[in-house]
Amino acid sequence: MLAVVKGPTCYDDIKKIGNTQYFTYRDACFAMGFLEDDRQYIQAIKEAKDWELQLTEAQLENLTLIEIEKYLEANRKSLTDFPCLPFPNDYVTAELGNRLIYDELNYDVHQQREEFLQLYQSLTDEQRGIYQTIMKAVRKQQGGVFFLHGYGGTGKTYMWRTLASSLRSKSQIVLTVASSGIASLLLPGGRTAHSKFKIPVPTLDNATCNIEHNDDRAGLLKQTKLIIWDEAPMAHRYTFEALERTLRDVMSSFSNSKTIFGGKVIVFGGDLE
Numbered sequence: 001m002l003a004v005v006k007g008p009t010c011y012d013d014i015k016k017i018g019n020t021q022y023f024t025y026r027d028a029c030f031a032m033g034f035l036e037d038d039r040q041y042i043q044a045i046k047e048a049k050d051w052e053l054q055l056t057e058a059q060l061e062n063l064t065l066i067e068i069e070k071y072l073e074a075n076r077k078s079l080t081d082f083p084c085l086p087f088p089n090d091y092v093t094a095e096l097g098n099r100l101i102y103d104e105l106n107y108d109v110h111q112q113r114e115e116f117l118q119l120y121q122s123l124t125d126e127q128r129g130i131y132q133t134i135m136k137a138v139r140k141q142q143g144g145v146f147f148l149h150g151y152g153g154t155g156k157t158y159m160w161r162t163l164a165s166s167l168r169s170k171s172q173i174v175l176t177v178a179s180s181g182i183a184s185l186l187l188p189g190g191r192t193a194h195s196k197f198k199i200p201v202p203t204l205d206n207a208t209c210n211i212e213h214n215d216d217r218a219g220l221l222k223q224t225k226l227i228i229w230d231e232a233p234m235a236h237r238y239t240f241e242a243l244e245r246t247l248r249d250v251m252s253s254f255s256n257s258k259t260i261f262g263g264k265v266i267v268f269g270g271d272l273e
């Protein structure tokens with residue numbers, strides 16, 4: 001108040017707003033708008049009533065399931081652990097508060113679809129077979145570790161682009177990483193494995209990624225359908241082991257979390273020669 005009221009000559013002047021003399025500083029503060037009361041909330045509730053927000057039974061059920069799933073995940077459980085209960089539709093959309101998930105879904109699905117169709121139609125028979133094998137595992141979501149070996153120029157990047165555009169055109173999350181920064185530039189949406197998975201540097205034996213069980217990155221990993229790791233032979237095995245341990249921990253509330261890489265589908269690529 002002292003910083004706002006101009007030229008006071010006594011304490012009462014500080015409590016005088018316009019022509020009104022207030023008796024307490026608190027009342028004067030309210031009159032100046034420095035303190036808030038419940039009015040804004042009451043007004044908001046009245047406005048919401050006028051919108052006549054109405055949910056169908058199905059929407060209400062879905063929102064309730066989403067809230068239950070969040071509580072369960074906070075306790076390392078999931079609705080998927082209870083086969084008799086349904087899983088909420090659009091759970092990923094509800095999780096858009098997670099900036100990392102938002103970024104991974106922030107693709108133009110039509111553009112991705114066009115890119116996919118263009119890439120897919122010129123796949124060789126061998127590439128098509130590889131694509132179908134990996135996508136089958138992605139659809140099942142019961143885990144799977146693949147290694148795509150090929151000399152330089154044999155079409156690995158082409159395969160990554162086909163897989164990534166296929167999943168992104170369906171608003172599904174695929175994480176594309178490479179062992180080196182240079183190689184990650186060739187991948188659509190690519191990052192280094194260290195930065196994407198917060199792998200500690202140096203990576204020691206028994207290391208884990210700097211990912212907390214309930215943080216946004218863990219949320220992103222839970223929603224991820226496929227991980228592509230290019231130039232894998234260039235990374236030390238401790239880095240894969242760190243990711244493997246972390247994924248098991250992050251996925252511990254899911255039924256197949258005991259399988260390798262916590263039941264995620266992951267494709268390593270590179271030239272083994």
Ligand SMILES: Nc1ncnc2c1ncn2[C@@H]1O[C@H](COP(=O)(O)OP(=O)(O)OP(=O)(O)O)[C@@H](O)[C@H]1O
Nearest residue numbers: 122123124127150151152153154155156157158159
């Ligand atoms: N099925 C295909 N149809 C058309 N072009 C293809 C196909 N497969 C690969 N190519 C092209 O062949 C070239 C080499 O492929 P790509 O870059 O994917 O190989 P790579 O194995 O990733 O090589 P490197 O390891 O050197 O990065 C690229 O220009 C790519 O567009």
